[in-house]
Amino acid sequence: MGQSTMAVMEDITTVHAAESATISPPTDHRKKRKRKTQLALLPGYAGPFKLCTEAAAEQQYAEALHGMLRKCRRIVVVVGAGISVGAGIPDFRSSGGLFRTVKDDFKMKGSGQSMFDSSVYQDETTTAMFHSMVNTLHSLSQGAKVTRFHQLLSQLSTERRLLRLYTQNVDCLEISLSGLETAVPLPVKAPWPKTIQLHGGLQKMVCAKCGWMGAFEPTLFRGSRIPECTECRELDSVREVVGKRTQGVGRLRPRIVLYNEFNPDGEAIGKVTSSDLKARPDGMLVVGTSLKVPGVRRIVKEMSSAVHAANGMVVWINEEDPPAAKMLENCFDLILKGDCQDIPCILDRWENSSAGPKRALTPSKKRKTLEDTGDIVSFNTGKATPERDRKITDVFKIKKMAGDRGKVSS
DSSP, rough: GGGSSSSSSTTTTTHHHHHSSSSOOOOSSSOOOOOOOOOOOOOOOOSOOOOSSSHHHHHHHHHHHHHHHOSSEEEEEEOOOOGGGGTOOOOSSTTTTHHHHOOOOOSSSOOGGGGGGGGGGHHHHHHHHHHHHHHHHHHHHHHHHOOOHHHHHHHHTTTTTTEEEEEESSSSSSSGTTOOOOOOSSSSSOOOOEETTTTTTEEEEEEEOOOEEOHHHHHHOTTTTBBBBBHHHHHHHHHHOOOOOOOOOEEEEEEEOOTTOOOOOOHHHHHHHHHHHHHHEEEEEEESSOOOOOOOHHHHHHHHOOOOOOOOOEEEEESOOOOOOGGGOOOOOOEEEEETHHHHHHHHHTTSSSSSSOOOOOOOOOOOOOOHTTTSOOOOOOOOOOOHHHHHHHHHHHHHHHHHHSSOOO
């Protein structure tokens, strides 16, 4: 039902590909030089680091990640269901994920992924299963609270460091935060919102015939019955009164993207990614996604090329390793394995540690600080002795060395 109005996430960049084949940084015919990142990469980096709570094992990557988040000004973030697990919403492909639980709950022979295929509307039994699953997921989303990682993304946007957030999640937790709003439907022309929902969202339902859209009402999606569109019904009633023939009544469905159908926002997403590539992003985070969807994988590949052209850093954060796909070779500069919810804690701990960044004082505040500690004497209270002058010199040297250690080298 309604396949012509919805989206194939598998081919989300079809329009993008037709428009710009493969968008990459402008060709430079000069002799190629080895890329030198503007951010401090890990010395002797040889493989993924595991996220942990022990400061001794985290300082190296904490400094690199902190440098990226504080230095980059056009960061692209691509997220998947992994960032919402901490909010009580299951992911899809893990052992305890939605595909597995759906398969067990409904005693399915095949994979639970079939519940997210457009074919669910071809059979009353699968339609009833789909409605039950959607209502459960909607209920979990409504009761969930945003996580610390969601708040970190909001902070990046507030600080004007976030170029774009591409989310595969339908729980809509991201868009509830300041600076991460989206637009439904996504406009084809700029300006575009900060958050791009690649798979749609459960906050809306849509008519597959007339395109009417409204807030999702879970009570309408019970059993195998597909609810009718009230707008279509009213229009049909008016046509009947004036003696015109009926055009039929459309059916409502959640405005989420299922496998094997077209994306209503596909063209707009292609325009956004093209614009973001041209904006020369200087940092990228790929978090909580297995990158199984080819369209999303292509976005990551092209964005990483643009980031590297700008001497930026691409970071992978997930419980698992990045997929061993040929197209993703050399995409990631830093691979962190573990729960993304640990990232804000690790960054806070590093900032507050002795190895963390040292904020430079203004000349007036620096003098006031030295006066308070007795390192210099105020002009109003007396004169500094030669011994005290030497102490001042030593203090400035120490402060400068500490500041240098806290900086990320260019």
